Amino acid sequence: MEKNLLEQSSKNGAGKVPFEGFDLTNFWKDSDYALKNYVSEPPTDELIASIEQELGYKLPASYIAMMKLHNGGLPINTRFPTEEATSWAEDHIAITGIMGIGCKKYYSLCGGVGSQFMIEEWGYPDIGVVICDCPSAGHDVVMLDYRKCGRNGEPEVIHVDQECDYEITFLAENFEAFIRGLVHEDFYDTSEEDMQEDLRKVAHEEFSPLLSELCARVTEVDNMEEIIRAICTRIVEEKGYFAFHADELSTLMYDLQFWLYTKSYPDTNRQQYLNAYEKIIAFGGSFSTGGYALGFISDWMDDRIRQGMIVGTNDALAFTDTAIEQLLEKIKVYGGRADE
Known part of the structure; x- marks a missing residue:
């Protein structure tokens, strides 16, 4: 089953219609904590352009499409399978939330502990955009990696582990593949x-x-x-x-x-x-x-x-x-x- 999950997470790419056939209506867990710290109003095109300019990267179309439906929050599925061990587990990583497009919520791309904060204050590599925080409270993150595609291309998704000298682990070819590859914590329930x-x-x-x-x-x-x-x-x-x-x-x-x-x-x-x-x-x-x-x-x-x-x-x-x-x-x- 784990092999199938790994194959799915690497093969599911962004199509012409982002998340076609994927049920996003049951994706989020809207607790009071999530609504206070993560979830913003759907971003306008003007806000998206402003955030992209501040970050210095063009955000993936699938990410923007998802945020226009639900702008950040805590997903129900919070585990992603890996072929390499990390400081979290031997065969997967865990996320807490997905940052929305904005700057007002604490966990948003340009918020209090947003992407630039994690890069400038925590020393994460300046190779893209931090999009997910993890249960370690800052000691590992999930990022969009623009090294191969350039600042305007389609970034890969990686895990960066501060506990292991900012070791980078490949997760998915693109944001949509990453979202489709997330599984529930019960799959790795310890x-x-x-x-x-x-x-x-x-x-x-x-x-x-x-x-x-x-x-x-x-x-x-x-x-x-x-x-x-x-x-x-x-x-x-x-x-x-x-x-x-x-x-x-x-x-x-x-x-x-x-x-x-x-x-x-x-x-x-x-x-x-x-x-x-x-x-x-x-x-x-x-x-x-x-x-x-x-x-x-x-x-x-x-x-x-x-x-x-x-x-x-x-x-x-x-x-x-x-x-x-x-x-x-x-x-x-x-x-x-x-x-x-």
Whole structure:
């Protein structure tokens, strides 16, 4: 069956009518998260021309046709078979969403974590357009590859793996072939095993040296380590894996990490905290998400500053006393007891 999928993904090219005979009506999963972060209004011809000019590449006709029907979002089928192993799996890659044509949604071609951001800030090769984000939160992507066809030609679709020194894996001859080749996650279902492994990790693996240090200095609540493990266990139970995004529990962990760090290092400015962030949980040790998207952290911090919860000068930022009280109240449910 896997061989047939590979043959199908390489042979299905874009015809005269894009996606002829392919049911796009049941392609998307329109959750609240998808509608907020991915899905835009159908693009006008003027917007398409503007985005193409900004990116420096002509977008494939099949991609434009698809976006005019549904402009970005989370597909139901999120796995694509490969002949080579990647950091995700031995025989396939996974995507989270497909970026739409626009700039207003966070996950759109020219949005907050769009194509140019991933190339300029994450170091992905400047050979085309990033069109799909992946569950690794930035550590691998799917791109349109224009190296063979030129900036106005029909690009191939590739997977680029930052975890393996930006290794490139060929996926499909064109965008339509890529879409037709996507399969449901159940075809490669290891979710239960992965979830159990992440539950074990958050329950038992050692904290990073920095996180251990920060927890040891807390006097306001009992059992800070247990609180963190309890919150992260809830995250794994709800998502099926250990990662922080823009959801409520992830935001709670962003708040908690910031408070812990600035409590111990009160003269911390914005850039110093962003530099230190990855040493706390993201890449700090065995208890780790194994990656993070800087855009989530920056957006969280900007939101907290706008809300007046984080205050300070260019030299030092901190939570207000009210924000700290609210945070301590929130973590009580996870086993923390704020000292009277």
